[in-house]
Amino acid sequence: MPENNSYQPETLAVRAGTVHSQFNEHSEAMFLTSSFVFDNAAQAAARFIGEEPGNIYSRFTNPTVTMFEQRLAAMEGAEQCVATASGMSAILACCMGLLKSGDHIVASRSIFGATVNLFGGILKKFGVETTFVSATDVNEWTAAVRSNTRLFFLETPSNPLTEISDIAAIAAVAKKCGALLAVDNCFCTPILQRPLELGADIIIHSATKYLDGQGRVLGGAVLGSRKNMEGVYQFLRTAGPTMSAFNAWIFLKGLETLKIRMDAHSANSLALAQWLEAQPNVARVFYPGLPSHPQHRLALQQQKTGGGIVSFEVKGGREAAWRVIDSTRMVSITANLGDTKTTLTHPATTTHVRITPEARAAAGITEGLLRIAVGLEAVSDIKNDLARGLA
Numbered sequence: 001m002p003e004n005n006s007y008q009p010e011t012l013a014v015r016a017g018t019v020h021s022q023f024n025e026h027s028e029a030m031f032l033t034s035s036f037v038f039d040n041a042a043q044a045a046a047r048f049i050g051e052e053p054g055n056i057y058s059r060f061t062n063p064t065v066t067m068f069e070q071r072l073a074a075m076e077g078a079e080q081c082v083a084t085a086s087g088m089s090a091i092l093a094c095c096m097g098l099l100k101s102g103d104h105i106v107a108s109r110s111i112f113g114a115t116v117n118l119f120g121g122i123l124k125k126f127g128v129e130t131t132f133v134s135a136t137d138v139n140e141w142t143a144a145v146r147s148n149t150r151l152f153f154l155e156t157p158s159n160p161l162t163e164i165s166d167i168a169a170i171a172a173v174a175k176k177c178g179a180l181l182a183v184d185n186c187f188c189t190p191i192l193q194r195p196l197e198l199g200a201d202i203i204i205h206s207a208t209k210y211l212d213g214q215g216r217v218l219g220g221a222v223l224g225s226r227k228n229m230e231g232v233y234q235f236l237r238t239a240g241p242t243m244s245a246f247n248a249w250i251f252l253k254g255l256e257t258l259k260i261r262m263d264a265h266s267a268n269s270l271a272l273a274q275w276l277e278a279q280p281n282v283a284r285v286f287y288p289g290l291p292s293h294p295q296h297r298l299a300l301q302q303q304k305t306g307g308g309i310v311s312f313e314v315k316g317g318r319e320a321a322w323r324v325i326d327s328t329r330m331v332s333i334t335a336n337l338g339d340t341k342t343t344l345t346h347p348a349t350t351t352h353v354r355i356t357p358e359a360r361a362a363a364g365i366t367e368g369l370l371r372i373a374v375g376l377e378a379v380s381d382i383k384n385d386l387a388r389g390l391a
């Protein structure tokens with residue numbers, strides 16, 4: 001497509017990054033090849049020392065993966081995207097590329113569980129320390145800064161309570177102390193939220209979720225300036241958790257329907273959240289698109305809709321929550337999210353079972369809390385499926 005920054009994200013989702021082979025295929029080709037051949041010895045030498053651009057080996061670059069990277073970069077408004085084998089390897093690559101032993105991270109407490117383990121456990125072994133702070137209280141971020149703070153890390157809305165972090169305000173604190181702000185944009189995708197425009201430096205994706213949107217493959221991405229992505233790319237090229245061509249092709253096709261899927265996930269979620277709020281056996285509903293959400297105004301300033309995740313607390317604790325789950329006949333009982341199929345999770349006994357009961361209570365993950373990742377089924381069918389257990 002012609003170089004033009006004025007295209008809307010949904011146009012970029014369909015058109016950006018496409019490169020045609022000699023066959024002029026219309027749909028992007030999947031290049032399942034581990035390596036690439038050279039015309040002669042001189043060309044091989046020129047490619048290896050970086051004098052001539054081009055593919056060498058699929059751990060370094062692959063044309064299908066490159067198309068996905070270019071497309072997602074255009075959608076996020078980033079100079080460069082580096083695709084990875086999973087969301088977690090994106091976060092690992094981000095840290096390995098940008099940090100060194102002795103550096104310090106300030107991270108939201110309300111981030112993906114494996115990210116907490118990566119920061120608080122694995123990186124700690126290598127001399128990178130993390131201070132965990134409130135997702136919503138900017139003063140805690142300011143207070144946690146040290147002279148060696150290099151990275152701020154957050155996820156908004158958070159899982160499962162849909163807390164909203166003020167990206168612009170936290171980016172300002174990061175800028176002041178010379179740290180980079182990384183935002184895990186998994187829940188919103190560039191269709192609903194564009195963190196770089198709000199002052200973030202780096203975007204992380206678990207492409208496994210909405211970018212595929214159909215629960216098929218794992219993948220991830222790190223996006224940012226060419227300068228910041230250089231070390232991230234070098235880590236991947238050397239250590240190898242790169243995205244496979246097959247998965248990149250799935251994600252390219254997934255991106256093409258991202259806008260209509262996010263709109264539909266959002267519309268279903270809002271309707272379901274409003275309905276849940278009216279149920280006598282529901283104590284509380286957590287959804288940024290509801291006026292009752294404590295950060296409703298901030299949410300709608302930085303994201304286009306409330307998104308596709310709704311949490312709610314039923315009266316009657318674990319027993320009542322499990323009854324809702326066990327009374328369903330359609331929705332999937334699983335911890336995954338960002339799928340066409342609605343999924344229902346009891347965080348206290350699954351995704352958040354490894355943290356202490358005290359920490360769980362402090363985080364607001366009560367025994368009656370349920371999380372729904374709202375799918376694309378008719379919202380009336382989703383309501384009916386939940387109504388049985390709520391009755």
Ligand SMILES: *Cc1c(COP(=O)(O)O)cnc(C)c1O
Pocket residue numbers: 086087088089112155184186187206207208209218219220
């Ligand atoms: C799932 C998820 C991840 C990890 O992604 P994987 O693809 O499972 O490695 C990271 N962040 C968020 C917000 C997620 O939901």
